[in-house]
Amino acid sequence: MNSKFLKCLPVALAGLFIGTAAQAQEPTSTPLRSWSIGVNAGLLTPLSPLGGKNDFSNNKSSFGYGLYIKKQFTPYFSLRLDGVRGKLKGDNTQAYESGMVNNSPVKAFDTQLEYSGSLNAVVNMFNIDMFKKEDVLQLYASAGAGLAGYKPTITTASGTSAYAGGNTIKELIIPVGLGAKFRLSDGVNLDLGWTVNFVDGDNLDGYYRNGNDKYNYGYAGLEFALGKGKQLAFHNPVAATYDQAVAAKNTANALKADLDAQKAENAKLRSEMNDLLKDSDGDGVADKLDKCPGTPAGTVVDGSGCPIKIPAPQVTEKVIVTEADRKVVAEAIKNLEFDLGKATIRAKSYTTLNRVAALLVEKNFSLKLAGHTDNTGSRELNMRLSKERAESVKAYLVSQGANASRIEATGYGPDQPIATNKTAAGRQQNRRVEFTLY
Structure with missing residues (x-):
């Protein structure tokens, strides 16, 4: 079988699934x-009506049977896992339709599938009745890929023998099929189908003629829907949408009189509201609440x-920070130490903090x-530690009489380094609490 076709098949199936699943399903x-x-049963025949070379002139139909499980995603698309067993037979006891006699050294074959x-991806091709919420007949097409094992x-002329030593041969198959489904009840369907299976090999009939084999399976069976309710496969969203539109139109007509009455009531309320909000002097207070009517324009x-x-503006004294003040803060920063990995201030820092x-x-x-902080450890831990240390300094200053409302404590973690974090000295510089007077 053409290898390019096999490589493209999964892509085609995926595209079919995505395109069909995108259709909106009516709730x-x-x-x-x-x-x-x-479950189904039917006839297996080792040829394809779609054309191609047949290794034997007389291909016989034999009994086959199968079962499947299916998941319906929309009314139009489903994925189905199929299994089939049976026999495939053929011989050269009669001539081809052209009159040519098959002189193959293999006179007949009998293959156990x-x-x-x-x-398989299964597509319901169209709804038989566009205006029925639930159809009775559904036509479908299918395509997929799988694996077959056969002997x-x-x-x-010398007798009968097992091909390939009697071992089970495993080959890739590409099934393509058509079918019709009849809904017998809410949970049971009659399923009639026909599938052509293209085999990726020329050993299905035990005779190699440089061309891939194929076989078809025509069957009849019953499908049983699981669960409760109607079947999604027979649900017609087009008809459901039409019925909902008709119901919505009838509801709109029934409510039209109420809507007109509500509009008239709204107009009356709007007129009363305008009277209630009337403000003759434009000061922002309605006339009915205005105790000082006629206020000049622009008056607060x-x-x-x-x-x-309006109270006179207050003059705020300019804050002047001297060099001596900055020196006090610098010494406090220089002497500030915490317990390792904690926000506890060491006692040696108290003297300079008292001056601040x-x-x-x-x-x-x-x-x-x-x-x-430096970048040692997780960022979450460093953010929390930097915030807690700043808050610890604030708490100490407040305990010494400072105004808490004038102190702002913020933690920046490792985000604002002043030195490299690749050396111990650089990391030491990055572990700090900065004081800014203003």
Whole structure:
């Protein structure tokens, strides 16, 4: 079989699945059955009516049987796992239709199809009745890929023998089929189908003639839907949508009188609202609530419409940070130490921190505390540790009399390094709490 065709088949099946699954399925008020199993029986024949070379002039039909399990994804698309068993037979006891006699050294064959398993994409081609919510007849086409295992027995002039030593031959198969399904009840369907299987090998009949073999399976069977409710495969979303549109139109007509009455009521309420919100002097307070009507334009008024006095702007004294102040902060930063991996301030840092607290109380400064870490450990841990250390310094300063509302504590973790984290000295510099007076 053409290798390019085999490589393209999975892509084609995937495209078919995606394209069909994209169709919108109309919601229904009752559940729809999507899983089903089927059993069937019919005739297996080692040839293809679609043309091609046949190794034997007289191909016989033999009994075959199968079963499948199917998942319906939309009313138009499903995936079906098929299994088939049976026999395939043929001989050269009669001439071809052209009159030519087959002088093959193999006179006849008898092949036991031990198994044939394939995964098939099944497409329901169209709805028989576009205006029925649930169809009775459905036509479908299928295509897929799978594996067959079989044992040919051949007959030559010297007698009968097992081909390939009697071992089971395994070959890839490509099944392509058509079918018709009749819904007998909510849970049972009559399934009539026909599938041509193209074999990726020329050993199905035990005779090699440089051309791949094929066989077809015509069958009849029953399909049983699992679960409760209607079958998704026979559900017609087109008809359901049409019925919903008709129902919506009838509902709209029934509500039209109520809608017109509501519009009139809304117009009346709008007129009353305009009277209620009327503001003659334009001060933002409605006339019915305005205790000081006629206020000049631009006057700032209170909630009752009366003028209010605007307090004179307050002059804020400019904060001046001296070099001496910065030196106090610098010494505190230099002497600040914490317990390893914790936010506990060591006692040796208290003296310089006390000077910072006294400075904040004396000059009413504001202070921003920014905690930083190196990149050792997880970022989440470093962010939390940097924040906790900044908060620890703030808590200590407040305990010494500083105004808590004038101190801001923030943690930046490892995000703002001032030195490289590749050396111990650089990481030491990055583990810090910065003080900013303002």
